[in-house]
Amino acid sequence: MxxxxxxxxxxxxxxxxxxxxxxxxxxxxxxxxxxxxxxxxxxxxxxxxxxxxxxxxxxxxxxxxxxxxxxxxxxxxxxxxxxxxxxxxxxxxxxxxxDEKSIERGKRQDALLQLLKRVAGSFHYILTHSPKGETALQYLRKRGLEDTIISKFQLGYAPPDPFWLKRFLETKNFSSEFLVESGLFTHRNPDRAFFVDRIMFPIHSAQGDVVAFGGRILSGEGPKYLNSAESALFKKGEILYGFYQAREEIRKTRTVVVAEGYMDVIALHQAGVGIAVAPLGTALTPAQVRLLKRFADRAILFFDQDEAGLGAMRKAAILCEQQELEPYAVQAEEYPYKDPADFVQNGQRGELQKIVKYPIPILEFLLKKTSVKKDSTSRQRNLLKVEDLFPYIESMVSEVRREAAITQIADFLELDRESIRKDFQRKQWIAAARRENQEEKKTETIQRTPELVLMILAMESRKNFEDIRSRIAIEDLEDPRGRELFITLEEMYREEEWSIDRVLQGISDKGLKEFVLSKLVSLEFKMNQERLLNDSVLFLKRRNLEKERQQVLKAIQRCEKTNQSEELFRLLEKKMYLDGELEKLRAVENE
Ligand SMILES: [Zn+2]
Missing domain, CATH: 3.90.580.10 (Zinc finger, CHC2-type domain)
Incomplete structure (x- = not known):
């Protein structure tokens, strides 16, 4: 095993x-x-x-x-x-x-990835090379998409015959049970393909594997868009459509465009905006924003120019702000197009590029949609109230930014700054009180003992350990964690094989493992190793000598009471020896 x-x-x-x-x-x-x-x-x-x-x-x-x-x-x-x-x-x-189960499972997952890859390839082939895909291809061309972008996103077409896919895959020797797991078929209908007569959008993981599909209906009945069911490979809330294709551009520009759907992402890429992604048919999730924050500093939100889009944008802005991914909005009101796909369909690639190039901070965008009138009876479509902005302000991490935002709101809407601040603070206190209750968890901290310091130095290099083991023995170590590490290191040393990994594997105490790892990646132990090693060895020696001396002193007192002169003599000799050793140590320390 x-x-x-x-x-x-x-x-x-x-x-x-x-x-x-x-x-x-x-x-x-x-x-x-x-x-x-x-x-x-x-x-x-x-x-x-x-x-x-x-x-x-x-x-x-x-x-x-x-x-x-x-x-x-x-x-x-x-x-x-x-x-x-x-x-x-x-x-x-x-x-x-x-023959371990988990290897089996790993192989199964790999087989699943292979299957999805193969199916994506077939769908793509049908779209681009088969007469069956003609209508679908024409539809995409009408939407302003060119071959390069169709192949970049590996768009495909699932043919209208619902039994084609099963027949096709059976010739490749895939079992029915396995196929159901792929999301391409359902338990209820294991022979009938889940995607029929649809334009297919393979969904890639961040690593570039096809893990699921989205399908847009071409004709007939049914929902306009369908996604594969969630699986071990596919977690909707953790993946962003287009992220794999856009990752490098996002990293380079530190900017991402978040759009609403598949077609928008593809249209943006077609227009030369290679930094566009979209959530998978749901609202943006914290996990998705976290993923983006690791590659970008600002997010340009490009949602539909309608009321639903405005609501989604406000929510997305809060998520971004909470993780300090600075949110921006595009200014597209003056155009008659409702989303990026619309721009491209109407041959407006240049305009689309321009819009993305000059976004405005989200607050400015929201303010333009805000009505000052307190009563909602006269609310127009697309209009927010001042209070609607508060959750967004509250999500700001920086106090300075929050202050600036309040001033900006007051100035823009020509309201009194103080009264807006008071309105806002009233709500903020309630939220702050709620937050405080949640922030009470502490992890056990491992004490930095000289034993552990020495063992971490030992892990830094074999030479250090050689030095340490020549000067102190395991009995000198008091900290049981230090002893444990010493034993593992000693075993490794004798086997002539030096792998820190092995030491780490051997640590069962989670806290200790964390402690050791944190020290190994910190600078703390990189400099002055020799000095640190020396000081720690001396410290241990002195501590142990002093401890022994205390014990001897106690024994001497006992002997004095009971008049055991022979034993007393031996103890006094021992005390003198220990005093001498301590004296020597002191001399070394003062060098
Ligand atoms: Zn972490």
Missing amino acids: GIPESIIQQIVTKIDFLELVGQYTSLQRMGDRYRGLCPFHQEKTPSFYVQPDKRLFYCFGCGKGGNVFQFLMEIEHLSFPEAVQRLAEKTGVRIDLY
């Missing part, structure tokens, strides 16, 4: 750790480390570190950390064997088959 250590090591040395992590968050170099926003928890200032030479990551915010396998397991919700298999494939390391 299990996967041989040699295979694990082969994978670890072959994998480009930075490149892998870089697919999930944008990393910046800081000396020999890299820093970015943590992909595991929500944060505004980066506390996620990667130490490429040790192939470790650690987040000071949420405490997640470990090696490349742990990273992949956490972020993709995989088991260890699944993660190993995934990386083995990536690096071309061969692992023989182990």
Whole structure:
């Protein structure tokens, strides 16, 4: 059982750790480390570190950390064997088959990805090369889309014969049960394709795998858009349509355009706006904004120019603001087109580009839609009240920004600043009181003992450990955590194999593991190692000598009472020896 250590090591040395992590968050170099926003928890200032030479990551915010396998397991919700298999494939390391369930599951997932990829390819082929796809292709051309963009997004067509897909896949030897799992068929109707006579939009994961489909009806009855059901591969709220295609552009420009639907994203890309994404038929989620925040600093919200669009925009703005992804809006009111797809269909690519190039801050946009009239009887369509802006103001993290926003509202609407501030604060207090109740959780902190300092230094280099073990023995260590680490390091040292990874694997105490990881990626232990090592060794020696001396002193007192002169003599000798050793230590310390 299990996967041989040699295979694990082969994978670890072959994998480009930075490149892998870089697919999930944008990393910046800081000396020999890299820093970015943590992909595991929500944060505004980066506390996620990667130490490429040790192939470790650690987040000071949420405490997640470990090696490349742990990273992949956490972020993709995989088991260890699944993660190993995934990386083995990536690096071309061969692992023989182990009949473990999880490997089976990993293989099943891979088979599913293969299937979806193949089906996406077939749909695309039908759209672009088969007479069956003619009508669909013409429809897309009418919408202003060119071949390059159709192939960039791998658009396809699911033919009208509902049994075609099953027949096609059966020739490829896929079982019925397996096909149902793919979302291409349903349990109720395992022979009938879920997508029939629809234009197909493959949905890619951030890594570029097809994980689901969206389908737009071409003729006949049914909902205009359909999505694959959620699965282990496909979590609607965590994926953004177009993100895979736009990621590099977003990273470069630190800007993203969030549109409403598939066609809008594709139209924007067709117009040369390669930074467009969209949620999958639902409202934007916090997880999606978190993903974007790792690559962008500002989000341009480009929603439909109607009342529903305005509402969605206000909600999205709050989510962005909460995570300090600065929200902007496009100014498109003066155009007769309702969404990006409309612009492209009408040959307005240049105009579309211009609109995205000059967005306005969201508050300015919302203010233009705000009525000063307090009573709602005269509310016009598309109009907000002043209070409608408060949730957005409240979502701002910076006090300065909030103050500026209140001033801006008052000035724009020609209202009294103080009264707006009071109105706002009244609501803010209620929210603040609610928040405070939730913020009470503390994690156990590991004490930084000299034992642990030494063991972390040992992990920094084999040479350090060699030095440490020549000067102190395991009995000198009081902290049981330090002892545990010492034993693992000693075992490794004797086997001539030095892998920090192995030490980390061996730590069962979660808190200790976090502590060690956080120190390994911090600068604290990078400088003055020699000095730190020396000081810690001396500290331990003195502490132990003094402890022993105290015990001897107590024993001497006992002997004096009971007149055991022989024993007393031995103890006094011992005390003198200890005093001498302490004297020597003091001399070394004062050097
Ligand atoms: Zn974190």
